[in-house]
Amino acid sequence: MSSESTFGDYGGQYVPEALMPAIEELTDAYERYVLDNEDGFMDEFRERLADFGGRPTPLQYAEQLSERYDTDVYLKREDLVHGGAHKLNNALGQVLLAKYMGKERIIAETGAGQHGTATAMACAHLGMPCEIYMGETDIARQRPNVFRMRINGAEVNPVTTGRGTLKEAISETMRDWATTVETTHYVIGSVVGPAPFPAMVRDFQAVISEEAREQAREKIGSLPDSVLACAGGGSNTMGTFANFVEDENVGLYAVEAGGSSLSVDEEKGVAPNSASLSTGDEGVLHGARTKLLQDSHGQIMESHSVSAGLDYAGVGPELAHLVDEERVQAVNVDDDAALDAFHRLSQEEGIIPALESSHALGFLHEHHDELGDSVVVNVSGRGDKDLETVIEETSKRDLESAPDLSVFREVGGGL
Amino acid sequence: MSSESTFGDYGGQYVPEALMPAIEELTDAYERYVLDNEDGFMDEFRERLADFGGRPTPLQYAEQLSERYDTDVYLKREDLVHGGAHKLNNALGQVLLAKYMGKERIIAETGAGQHGTATAMACAHLGMPCEIYMGETDIARQRPNVFRMRINGAEVNPVTTGRGTLKEAISETMRDWATTVETTHYVIGSVVGPAPFPAMVRDFQAVISEEAREQAREKIGSLPDSVLACAGGGSNTMGTFANFVEDENVGLYAVEAGGSSLSVDEEKGVAPNSASLSTGDEGVLHGARTKLLQDSHGQIMESHSVSAGLDYAGVGPELAHLVDEERVQAVNVDDDAALDAFHRLSQEEGIIPALESSHALGFLHEHHDELGDSVVVNVSGRGDKDLETVIEETSKRDLESAPDLSVFREVGGGL
Amino acid sequence: MSLEAVFADEPAFVPYLAAGDPDYDSSIEYVEALARGGADVIELGLPFSEPIAEGPTIQEAVVRSLEAGMTPERFFEFVEDLDVDVPLVCMTYYNLIYQYGTEEGPRPFVERAAEVGIQGFVVPDLPAEEAGPLREACDEFGLDLVFIVAPTTEGERLERMMEHVSGYVYVQARLGVTGARDDVSDHTEQSLARLAQWDVPKAVGFGIKTGDHAERIVSAGADGIIVGSALVDIIAEGHENGDDVADVAERLETKARELKDGALRGAQNRPQPEGK
Amino acid sequence: MSLEAVFADEPAFVPYLAAGDPDYDSSIEYVEALARGGADVIELGLPFSEPIAEGPTIQEAVVRSLEAGMTPERFFEFVEDLDVDVPLVCMTYYNLIYQYGTEEGPRPFVERAAEVGIQGFVVPDLPAEEAGPLREACDEFGLDLVFIVAPTTEGERLERMMEHVSGYVYVQARLGVTGARDDVSDHTEQSLARLAQWDVPKAVGFGIKTGDHAERIVSAGADGIIVGSALVDIIAEGHENGDDVADVAERLETKARELKDGALRGAQNRPQPEGK
């Protein structure tokens, strides 16, 4: 672990001056508590991750997929973390850090609602007041997560600007932070934002690969040939890769959302995908220099993915750097393939994956014969939050693996 | 573990003759595979529980509750089991056993949908065709679980007889079984039904107390003074108690659903509660002699609880026996107190419990000063499935711990 | 006449109705119509709220009867009120037997049943293993306890069971729950063959619907036929259409005659019984 | 006139508008109206899709301008088309500066800005730490880079920052985002006191709405006032009501005069400046 503020050309701290002192304070806290385990911070963090969060999560051998693909497939089960996704690893770390720093209030943005619920849970657990910013569009498509945040005692502030999704929610949270920075910590939900966030969030998420690497050694007897993770902002990705980066023989694949197409509509400022690593270019967004979906003038594009949690125009700077360095392969999978993979895992392995994670599984499906003899796929979250979306999107398509979903109309009324 | 077919006066095998040979076959398989670990059955079961199911689950020290009640409160986190409840422990065990027995098809009943989803998941995991019977009323109030079963590839058969809840679903599943018994295994969802189900389901669930007892020793340094679990059919209850039964100094509390009142309406055949241990009397239902909610003629009453998973007129025979023996205290908590406890745990500890489990937490709230210095409460499942019910039921009441839920109306439309 | 004796001379027709379906008075008419139509024994159902062995037809009869106010006590009055000249068997679930009276266990129920003239019991959720207490009470009051032999009942299990049989055996023609079917199961012949060595009347039930069915089953060797759902269907239909009770009763009587006649035909073209 | 020189004689009035709000032509009128109303420097916003430092008022202006087709190139044309006689400062976010032209980095943007006569930049998401490349390009083309000093900028951090200042310092009157407020923050006086030791013009912004505000802030020691949202509000209202562009322009001119007059009054009852 180190406190890099840049990764090659990426990273940095492109934020309003008003936030800089807080960011310096945070950098200092990060170095002391996280990197140097001052006051036993990391010990407490790890203990809470275990007892409250349910870690370690299993590395499960997937029998049916292994047989189907003639490759040993192992699933890292982050869907079993409390709250249903890897997001708690980071949220718990940051809220605990804010407590050590003497902050009195937590704010966070959320897209799919997973980071928001994770933050709300961590705040309830640690007794911190919490407000979550969430775009109106996302609120409408992720209702159960809105309920969960409120039930955990968090305020949910609807964001009505722009298209009402993650990008706008982040901007709005930064505005709150610029006003309340003295007492408030902003829990960013991925490896994005100004330094030290990208490195810090990676370090909190690195527990995934710390466990997985050890578990792989035990189960496979060696390191895996390939490791796959979906990439939105890239926190589950960096968490899953971190401890494998030095293992040069392990192939690392960051699977982005290909959406409905990789091409863009400059006129409307819309990219029908969220593949910033694969198709974006360098720019500055939300505090960091990284790869972005932007038009030729530098205006940020509306991204799109069937999976709300991947629906973001940027990506973590360290991940962008690792892709430039060719240590990580940036690949992508479209909406259809992700939905298909969702159904496949649900039916064949009895695990309902998040639509985000389904992208990684979709890549496995399409490229299993190029990934070597053993593959670790990070199942970053569970798909309970996605049921309504999946039913709706499946009914619009002719998918290979989808079950007949007509029962949903027969019983208990329509959608 | 032993293969008792009766517990004191309770238990037995009150089923149609056509099922008896299958029940004998099952008894034999239970004794060989479960009790004697033939062919390494139990080893495989335990391994799958770990890798697929996410066991062991933590025994978490609950800081805020402990402070509030001035008692060390530990939560056994069955909400973290794959699928969101203890139900998988049993479903996985039975589906695996059916596979060892050479059965080709699985059927199960479900009430709250938790046992149905657990069974559907276990069947997908083990490649077994699966049909779930579920009452129409329950289908309407537990829609997300219906979706999950279908997405896992199970058939969901609506049951339209009677009030369309668990009782009718069990009867209907027995009817299916009576027709298909030669090829089909019926995965009963709790410690109810004819022998060997009560003992077998208990043995599959006993992993809860096996872990908890060991974890308590480590964390408390001794055994807890009291152990609390909610009781519907009683599977999480027996699982949580099993390894403590011999520890005479450990108080065991089975918390039933007090519903809206403990009194009954003989005329209508309705009990506005599900407190069969506290208020029921001996009778025969669904294959076993046990305590039941019945009218003076022996007709089974409609039970009621705000929590669908506790809404059952019977209870496991072994639990009834342990209550008669005064080894287990039968207590109960009403709908209001359960809802309050739901909100309390969500806000104070960041864990959204199932409404079922909330009953155990409600008892803790009301009787914390009678439970000694250390209490283990089984959080049998997570409450994600209950969100709609909780919002609706909370809006009808004036609860101490409920958050302001008006945001649900402001954003994203009405319920 | 003892239950066993009924089967001695000719194949017996054993109809089933849920007592009190759709209401007390009509039900009395219906039972009497069956007697007129040629019933040799009548199985009278005392409805239980959780009829796990019944298919939809009888489930609905149970609901109708319960909603019309049937209780165990009313059931006994019902039997007393009946003006029929054939043996009556009470078919019910064990919990109702168990709960009756102040004392625990089946004795009070059996005592009262004997008092009103019931001659035997069929209890679908009471396998031989659990039947001890009821068996004892039956013996005390001289009632028969009829067991069901399922297609899955074989070998040792069958042998153990046959030791307990009294009255007749209820041979379940196929797996599943009650309900009229268009086919007559292969299981029937196999089951009858399995039972051939025991000298006790064998009445076949589950799914018999027409005189032809009855004929085939008797010619396959059955000593009697048990018919429930096909009769209950007639009541359900009449009830739904609001038909006159007398009309429905007549239809039942006609149906009964069809079934009894079928059984008689079956007896004629039956291969000569060996031992009897 | 250099930016610094503007502040030399009397307190400066520095209005902000988003260029192209609500459309190109109207916006030209509005900017010119502000010049007529007494603006000493004009901050022209080049709209960015993610304006993280702006409150709702300016966010909406940004949306209007972008929807009307504003781009960096159009922005430069806009500046060329303007007929005003005061220094212009471009306020925008770093990504637009960074992306302009074919070459990477800020140089092409600065070069083009210099060409059209822009005299400086304010970049709200570019703290001193990241300003190196832009600073260099500004130096090359002789433009000023204005930094924002926030209420939280103190001690060493403040000292480091003041080394980079050119033109004037933008003193952020309170924490938060842009937007007109009814109060004038206490932070202003403290901030001005903290900055007293540096001999550079101090323009105070964030929340100034009326001539009275302007007066109080200048009398507290500010060398200038920066006003954005209060002016953008007038445009938004006019746009919504479908008012004549000329009418709106006149309202802007009047408001500008009110603010400038307030500032001038403030200068009169200001305690005598010590060092200057």
Ligand SMILES: Cc1ncc(COP(=O)(O)O)c(C=O)c1O
């Ligand atoms: C389950 C899950 N996986 C992945 C992501 C994408 O985020 P990241 O790329 O930071 O892991 C999200 C975001 O909400 C998520 O909920």
Ligand SMILES: Cc1ncc(COP(=O)(O)O)c(C=O)c1O
């Ligand atoms: C979470 C949870 N707890 C408890 C129960 C009650 O069942 P049992 O008493 O068998 O544990 C259920 C049943 O659905 C459940 O879902």
